[in-house]
Amino acid sequence: MKKVQGNDSFHRINYLYQISKHIVKINPTLSSYYGNLMVNVAKKNVLKMHPDIKRQICKKCRCILLFGETAKMKIKTKNKQKIVEWTCNTCSTKKSLPASKDKDPLWLERDEAVVEVIN
Template identity: 35%
Template sequence: MNKQSSNKVKNCVGKENFERMNYLFQIGQVAFNFSPVASAYYNNLMMNIAKRSVLRIDPHIKRKICRRCRIPLVPGQSCKISISRKDNMIYHRCSKCFYLKKYPMNKNHQLHTDKEEFIVEVLDYGKEENESKDVKK
């Protein structure tokens, strides 16, 4: 391999695992309407892949899944949301296992992944030049 070809494409460590986790998360969200048990199974698979390959899941995705029973947290269907003005907290209670999760209710609060100083590099995996040439033929 020469240096030019290695510099053109940046490889993401665990790209295939991220793609599989993304697919399982999407299937888990869609499957919840038909079978909550299957949805929990897909979300559990996603979490196990992340643990096995030592990859971090985005906090926005973690907030959409119950930590205990792994079903998707859909307000009004699988979780109850309550607001405590005294504590300035938002409470999510799972309807299946009754797990309670608290989130701060501060309008200036940002997750660490949303802050620009924490973003090191953004990789774009659009169509590569070779793939686009094959499509044009």
């Protein structure tokens, strides 16, 4: 089997993400703790978290943003571009993400980003 750089860390990030999301309704502080661990594991091993995961974490307290539970969501128009604005219920930090369909997809979401699939 081919070795993947940082494979163990990706497994760890995945696991932490799942428990963080699972615990957020019961204990947002614990969710922040796991979110913090995820970011630190990625930083220490110089890995990038997947954008889908990164978008769900509050950039300040690193709690999982769950619509109607731990965060509020609004759709706004800024410079004729639609953006989705998330507000964290724990620390009130706002996070905006582009929502326009005509916007270029992230590099990671394009087909050429996948070089090889390893099972």
